[in-house]
Structure formats: C-alpha cells, structure tokens
Amino acid sequence: xxxxxxxxxxxxxxxxxxxxxxxxxxxxxxxxxxxxxxxxxxxxxxxxxxxxxxxxxxxxxxxxxxxxxxxxxxxxxxxxxxxxxxxxxxxxxxxxxxxxxxxxxxxxxxxxxxxxxxxxxxxxxxxxxxxxxxxxxxxxxxxxxxxxxxxxxxxxxxxxxxxxxxxxxxxxxxxxxxxxxxxxxxxxxxxxxxxxxxxxxxxxxxxxxxxxxxxxxxxxxxxxxxxxxxxxxxxxxxxxxxxxxxxxxxxxxxxx
Amino acid sequence: xxxxxxxxxxxxxxxxxxxxxxxxxxxxxxxxxxxxxxxxxxxxxxxxxxxxxxxxxxxxxxxxxxxxxxxxxxxxxxxxxxxxxxxxxxxxxxxxxxxxxxxxxxxxxxxxxxxxxxxxxxxxxxxxxxxxxxxxxxxxxxxxxxxxxxxxxxxxxxxxxxxxxxxxxxxxxxxxxxxxxxxxxxxxxxxxxxxxxxxxxxxxxxxxxxxxxxxxxxxxxxxxxxxxxxxxxxxxxxxxxxxxxxxxxxxxxxxxxxxxxxxxxxxxx
Numbered sequence: 001x002x003x004x005x006x007x008x009x010x011x012x013x014x015x016x017x018x019x020x021x022x023x024x025x026x027x028x029x030x031x032x033x034x035x036x037x038x039x040x041x042x043x044x045x046x047x048x049x050x051x052x053x054x055x056x057x058x059x060x061x062x063x064x065x066x067x068x069x070x071x072x073x074x075x076x077x078x079x080x081x082x083x084x085x086x087x088x089x090x091x092x093x094x095x096x097x098x099x100x101x102x103x104x105x106x107x108x109x110x111x112x113x114x115x116x117x118x119x120x121x122x123x124x125x126x127x128x129x130x131x132x133x134x135x136x137x138x139x140x141x142x143x144x145x146x147x148x149x150x151x152x153x154x155x156x157x158x159x160x161x162x163x164x165x166x167x168x169x170x171x172x173x174x175x176x177x178x179x180x181x182x183x184x185x186x187x188x189x190x191x192x193x194x195x196x197x198x199x200x201x202x203x204x205x206x207x208x209x210x211x212x213x214x215x216x217x218x219x220x221x222x223x224x225x226x227x228x229x230x231x232x233x234x235x236x237x238x239x240x241x242x243x244x245x246x247x248x249x250x251x252x253x254x255x256x
Numbered sequence: 257x258x259x260x261x262x263x264x265x266x267x268x269x270x271x272x273x274x275x276x277x278x279x280x281x282x283x284x285x286x287x288x289x290x291x292x293x294x295x296x297x298x299x300x301x302x303x304x305x306x307x308x309x310x311x312x313x314x315x316x317x318x319x320x321x322x323x324x325x326x327x328x329x330x331x332x333x334x335x336x337x338x339x340x341x342x343x344x345x346x347x348x349x350x351x352x353x354x355x356x357x358x359x360x361x362x363x364x365x366x367x368x369x370x371x372x373x374x375x376x377x378x379x380x381x382x383x384x385x386x387x388x389x390x391x392x393x394x395x396x397x398x399x400x401x402x403x404x405x406x407x408x409x410x411x412x413x414x415x416x417x418x419x420x421x422x423x424x425x426x427x428x429x430x431x432x433x434x435x436x437x438x439x440x441x442x443x444x445x446x447x448x449x450x451x452x453x454x455x456x457x458x459x460x461x462x463x464x465x466x467x468x469x470x471x472x473x474x475x476x477x478x479x480x481x482x483x484x485x486x487x488x489x490x491x492x493x494x495x496x497x498x499x500x501x502x503x504x505x506x507x508x509x510x511x512x513x514x515x516x517x518x519x520x521x522x523x524x525x
Contacts, residue, residue: 036366115354118353119352119353122348122350122353123346123347123348123350124350124351124352124353126312126346126350127344127346127350127352127409129312129339130310130339130342130344131339131363131364131367131412131416132336132337132339132340132364132367132368133363133364133367133368134336138367
C-alpha cells in the first residue's frame with residue numbers, strides 16, 4: 001500500500017517536473033512563433049470560436065439557475081434587489097472562469113490532445129523534424145498560445161451571458177426591479193472583482209492548454225495511447241482547475 | 257571507391273532497444289549518386305538504421321557519419337543543418353492532415369525561406385508535376401489514395417532540392433501500378449537530379465530493378481552486399497531464404513515453442 005502510494009507520488013512529481021520543463025521549452029519558442037501569426041490566429045479560432053456556442057449556452061442556463069436560486073434565497077431576507085450583485089460576483093469570480101475552464105478542457109483540450117497525438121502517431125511530428133522544422137515552435141507553441149488567448153475571452157462571454165440569464169429570470173419572471181438590479185450591481189462590483197476573474201481565467205487557460213499539449217505530445221503513438229492521453233487531459237485539467245481556483249480565491253481574499 | 261564518395265558511412269555500430277540487440281557491429285556505406293538498398297526481414301532494424309543516419313537516435317558504440325561528419329556528435333543546430341541536406345519519405349507519407357496537398361509541399365519552403373508567393377507557387381507546381389499530381393494540388397490528404405499520398409510526400413521531400421533522399425519502405429501497401437510509379441520516380445529523381453538515394457525495403461523484386469548497391473541485414477549485421485544480381489546468386493542460406501522468399505530457413509517459420517506433441521498431450525485426461 002505504502003509502496004503503491006510512493007510510486008504514485010513519484011509518478012506525479014515526475015509528471016509535474018516534465019510539464020514544467022515542457023512549459024519552459026514552449027516559452028522559449030513563443031516569441032519566434034509570432035513570426036507566423038496566421039498559425040496562432042487559426043488556433044484561437046479552433047480553441048475559442050469553435051467553443052463559443054457551448055460556452056454561451058452553458059452560461060445562459062447557469063445564469064438562469066443562479067437567478068432562480070438566488071431570488072429564492074434572497075427574498076427570505078427581503079433583499080431580492082441584490083440579485084444582480086450575487087449573480088455578477090458569482091459569475092465573475094467563480095462560475096465564469098471555473099465552468100468555462102471545465103468546458104474548455106472537455107471541448108478544446110481533448111481536441112488539442114487527440115490532434116497532436118494523432119500527428120505523432122502518423123509520423124507528422126517526426127516528418128517536421130526531418131524537414132529541419134521544430135514541432136514545438138510550429139505545432140505546440142501556436143496551440144498553447146491560442147488556448148491562453150481564447151480562454152479569458154470565453155470566460156468573459158460566459159459571465160456576460162450568465163448575468164443576462166440571471167436578469168432574464170430575476171427581472172422578467174420574478175419581478176425584481178430592473179433599475180435596482182443593475183444599479184446595485186454597478187455599485188457592488190469593482191475593478192478588483194473583474195481582475196480576479198481575468199487572472200483566474202488566464203491561469204486556468206495556461207493550465208488547461210499546457211496539460212492538453214503536454215499529454216498530446218507525450219502520448220503513446222497508438223490508438224489506445226491517444227485515447228488514454230485524451231482521458232488524462234480531461235481528468236488532470238478538471239482537478240487542476242478546481243485546485244487552482246481554491247488557491248487563487250484564497251490569495252485574492254487575503255489581498256483584500 | 258574513394259573516401260569522398262561515401263555520403264553515409266556506418267562503422268561497427270552497436271545499438272539495442274529495451275535490452276534487445278538490434279545492431280551488433282554493423283558496417284554500411286551509401287555512395288554518392290547511387291541508389292543504395294537496405295533489405296532484410298521485418299524486425300532487423302531497417303527503420304532504426306534510418307533513425308541513426310538522420311540523428312533521431314544515437315548508437316551505443318561505433319560511428320555513423322554523414323558527409324564525413326559524425327552524426328551523434330552534432331548539436332541540434334548542426335543536426336537541423338544536416339537534415340536540410342536530406343529529404344525523407346515516410347512509410348505512410350506523414351502528410352500534414354490539416355493542410356492541402358499544395359500547402360504540404362510548400363511547407364518546407366515557407367519554414368526555411370522568404371521566397372515570394374509567386375516563386376513558391378512555381379516551385380510547388382513543378383515538383384507536383386514531376387510526381388504527376390499537379391492536378392491534385394487542392395485536395396486534402398484524406399482524399400488521396402495511399403500511392404498518391406506517397407507521391408505528394410515525395411514532392412515535399414524534393415522541394416528543397418536535397419542531396420540525399422531517404423525512402424522508408426516506399427512500396428508497402430501499394431497496388432502494382434502505384435508500386436511501378438514509385439519505383440520509376442525513385443530512379444528518375446536519382447538520375448535527373450544527381451542525388452544519392454537510400455531505400456529501405458523488403459520488396460526484393462522492386463529493389464532489384466532500381467538499386468545500384470544492396471545490403472542484406474540480418475541478426476544485427478550485414479550478411480551480404482553487392483549488386484542485386486550478385487545477391488541473387490549468393491549461396492549463403494540467409495540470402496537464399498530472403499531473396500527466394502522461402503518460408504523456413506535461418507529465419508525459422510515457427511516461433512520458439514515447447515515440443516509440439518508434448519504441448520498437445522498436456523492437459524489430456
């Protein structure tokens with residue numbers, strides 16, 4: 001049991017070490033990869049624009065649920081006019097970044113891992129090396145950057161649509177005053193809250209994109225290997241997002 | 257043969273994977289302007305040999321030289337410079353699946369040069385015409401047959417005008433027509449462009465028609481070398497089995513197993 005736990009710990013430490021080294025290798029290639037901006041734009045489209053529908057739909061439904069439950073809870077204390085504050089802070093600080101990151105890991109992360117894994121298993125990465133082209137610069141760095149740029153934009157979209165969903169339920173259905181909804185939101189939400197959302201979604205973007213490209217690049221070049229790597233991407237990304245969310249939330253609370 | 261004739265030279269190479277000996281004192285030479293064939297049964301390390309030549313792996317001992325330079329001692333910058341002098345055709349073509357045929361062939365040009373688009377277009381179309389696929393320029397790799405994909409990969413391999421072309425199992429899984437086309441292209445490109453070619457394959461018949469020099473690998477060593485005709489006339493048991501396609505010989509038909517009768521009777525009441 002103890003030996004098992006030890007080997008599990010060692011394999012985790014090794015993986016974290018491997019990922020850190022991989023991140024350093026990618027960072028060294030980020031500036032050179034800007035020489036072909038078309039590659040990065042294409043990856044922003046793949047990771048961002050293609051995830052837009054699922055993110056918007058999820059944001060709307062989550063916002064609507066927040067509107068329903070928030071109204072139900074707040075009216076017990078007679079403060080249903082604060083629904084906007086609850087929805088805006090909830091969306092900006094937690095739900096927007098976290099849920100978008102989880103959706104991002106499932107939609108864009110898996111597609112990145114399987115794409116890179118398939119490129120590896122069909123010798124495309126080796127062929128690049130044989131053409132004296134560095135695959136880390138041409139394949140990995142643009143995909144990593146595309147993910148990092150797309151993630152905060154998706155999280156912002158999620159939060160905006162979510163707030164709209166909460167307003168739809170709270171104001172249109174439950175009868176909260178529209179003026180109170182927005183003016184209280186405007187008063188309560190400051191730049192610090194917006195920054196927290198931006199920082200969180202950026203950090204989650206780095207984590208999810210790094211895990212996705214790392215797993216793809218280091219997958220076994222077989223169909224089973226690519227399948228396993230894809231699964232690992234979702235599991236590791238989800239756990240990392242939730243763990244990082246706790247650490248960042250704690251860090252932002254101590255700062256204030 | 258003079259020293260300067262040798263483009264690729266491997267001497268006393270030892271290499272093993274996962275404790276299994278792949279090469280045990282391998283000696284080979286590929287000479288300038290000639291088509292050199294490396295043949296051998298599956299699992300003799302033909303593809304591994306290409307990895308050593310291109311610097312993707314390093315031998316445990318011995319030397320592998322390309323144009324007189326030790327490959328294993330090269331820095332990654334030197335290795336990339338070396339690879340720009342080489343073109344390689346992979347077993348499955350290894351085309352970039354998210355780019356069309358035209359962009360696949362243009363890929364090395366865009367990565368290494370700043371040529372204007374008009375010149376890139378001319379070069380790409382010239383190379384595609386040479387392999388007979390100018391009309392397929394806008395098709396995606398998924399729309400190509402196996403033979404066509406390999407011809408596109410060949411156009412991509414020659415687009416930077418390499419001095420050495422390496423073919424890894426170029427005939428695997430092709431119909432007779434495609435096989436004939438690839439065979440003719442290897443010969444034509446070698447003669448017309450004055451390059452050196454290395455072909456790794458186990459298709460004895462096809463190789464015999466195009467190879468200038470042949471090496472037969474078995475058990476981690478070169479068991480025979482010479483022209484294909486000389487190999488055909490060899491009296492060595494390994495060579496006879498391979499060239500004649502005999503089911504049993506030094507490479508046994510049966511995987512090592514306990515006694516047949518004993519095995520069958522085991523577990524009987």
